[in-house]
Amino acid sequence: MRLQSLRARSRDFSLTDDELRSQVDTSIIENYHFHLELLGANCDKYPAKQHARRVASQLGITNGLIYLEGKPTTYLDDSDQTVPFRQRRYFYYLSGADEPDCYLTYDIAQDRLTLYVPDFDLRRAIWMGPTITVDDAQERYDVDQARYYSSLSQDIHRWAIDNQKYAVYILHPSEQPTGEGASLHFDAEQLQPAMDACRGVKDQHEIDLIRRANKVSGLAHTQVLRNISKMVNETQIEGIFLDTCVSLGAKNQAYGIIAASGENAATLHYMKNNEPLANRQFVCLDAGAEWSCYASDVTRTFPLQGRWPSDEARDVYNIVEKMQEECIRRIRKGVRFLDLHILAHVVAIKGLLELGILKGDSVEEIRKSGASRVFFPHGLGHHVGLEVHDVSGESIMAASGDQDDDSILVPPTSHSPCTFSAPHLEPGMIVTVEPGIYFSRFALEDAKQQPYAKHIDFTVAARYIPVGGVRIEDDILVTDDGYENLTTAPKGEKMLEIIRGK
Numbered sequence: 001m002r003l004q005s006l007r008a009r010s011r012d013f014s015l016t017d018d019e020l021r022s023q024v025d026t027s028i029i030e031n032y033h034f035h036l037e038l039l040g041a042n043c044d045k046y047p048a049k050q051h052a053r054r055v056a057s058q059l060g061i062t063n064g065l066i067y068l069e070g071k072p073t074t075y076l077d078d079s080d081q082t083v084p085f086r087q088r089r090y091f092y093y094l095s096g097a098d099e100p101d102c103y104l105t106y107d108i109a110q111d112r113l114t115l116y117v118p119d120f121d122l123r124r125a126i127w128m129g130p131t132i133t134v135d136d137a138q139e140r141y142d143v144d145q146a147r148y149y150s151s152l153s154q155d156i157h158r159w160a161i162d163n164q165k166y167a168v169y170i171l172h173p174s175e176q177p178t179g180e181g182a183s184l185h186f187d188a189e190q191l192q193p194a195m196d197a198c199r200g201v202k203d204q205h206e207i208d209l210i211r212r213a214n215k216v217s218g219l220a221h222t223q224v225l226r227n228i229s230k231m232v233n234e235t236q237i238e239g240i241f242l243d244t245c246v247s248l249g250a251k252n253q254a255y256g257i258i259a260a261s262g263e264n265a266a267t268l269h270y271m272k273n274n275e276p277l278a279n280r281q282f283v284c285l286d287a288g289a290e291w292s293c294y295a296s297d298v299t300r301t302f303p304l305q306g307r308w309p310s311d312e313a314r315d316v317y318n319i320v321e322k323m324q325e326e327c328i329r330r331i332r333k334g335v336r337f338l339d340l341h342i343l344a345h346v347v348a349i350k351g352l353l354e355l356g357i358l359k360g361d362s363v364e365e366i367r368k369s370g371a372s373r374v375f376f377p378h379g380l381g382h383h384v385g386l387e388v389h390d391v392s393g394e395s396i397m398a399a400s401g402d403q404d405d406d407s408i409l410v411p412p413t414s415h416s417p418c419t420f421s422a423p424h425l426e427p428g429m430i431v432t433v434e435p436g437i438y439f440s441r442f443a444l445e446d447a448k449q450q451p452y453a454k455h456i457d458f459t460v461a462a463r464y465i466p467v468g469g470v471r472i473e474d475d476i477l478v479t480d481d482g483y484e485n486l487t488t489a490p491k492g493e494k495m496l497e498i499i500r501g502k
């Protein structure tokens, strides 16, 4: 099929298949096919109704009304220009609607999910295009009915008359609907934790969206690798990554692109992305596309040419690679993620001892001192989903309550509540595994004042400052019998080969 279409595009009909293939940039054709495949993914409806039922069951109630507000159209400060639209994730989870100015209700007893869309507005239709009609909304989304916003207040009033003893479940006290005079009882405590617990475990549809986001990111990372040897500034890395994602239909990034060369990679969330690449050893590119509101989160660290720029760079890369491989291969249901975080520190300490950056007789003693956190200051990973740092019932990086481990514990990155019992991995969870080793001048300067300074050889560590930092990050699905790595961006030797043009 692919060869046929290549032949149709070529004028020279005497070419052999191989000659024909070599005439075209096959990456463009591959991307084109991926694009079609990705667009095809929109045929299935997002399972909003199933999510609504899951949330009601998590709430443990059989009566009540869930009420959620979508993101309204808003304007930039002191401007007539709109803020780029980003749907609220709790709203999307129960509607699948990525449109502004919508609302929803879920009547738990009646098992009825209703989406409210904006009423027709002539001025808006002329300037911005018409908003969705109720017929189209009902067709597009997995809801029982779609209605115009003008019916909302009256519908809630009717519901309240029949359900006086039951609560309206809302996310925040400030988001109470008006029921046109009806007396409504609100519960703003239970809905968010229930939704967080549901969102922490993904269904097949959500897994497919995250897989697709990863596919786009994998192609965009590959495009950067193909071109990095010709680039002269970090801006070009950001540019080609964005270009590839947008061209493939992924208009939004899941988070700000981090294209950090040299020492900039020691800044964990470096986002200026505007410095020259000359004489830089590594680029740390942390960038992930979003697909239908679902995130991917992918980091690769690579040299500008397809060979190690220094022994120091190679050695640090190899330690981080080992940290990641050792942690990923242990992922399965029932594993406590926090234990993998501790394992990553142990691997890092052993590697840094070999390089002479750390010193001491006992790995355990060094770990408990906190010295390794100077080089690996963030958590091993987090959930990925509708947010890049996705919510869950409990944080997988939650403190264990075991004081011995406190020196290497870090606060969770998401807004999930931090409890003292780190939960175990369950099938359907998608977590990042993103170990890193960094040589931050700030962290090293501070470390000199700390009790664990005796475990660090600062003279040796200073030789590694030009390496900046290495982070490698993949998105891992926990399955019934192990794990699946959803990230397709090349790493290790394959990554170097692409840079070399092989």
Ligand code: GLY
Binding pocket: 255, 286, 297, 298, 413
């Ligand atoms: N990839 C960005 C982060 O996890 O913070």
Ligand code: MN
Binding pocket: 297, 382, 432, 434, 473
């Ligand atoms: Mn991450």
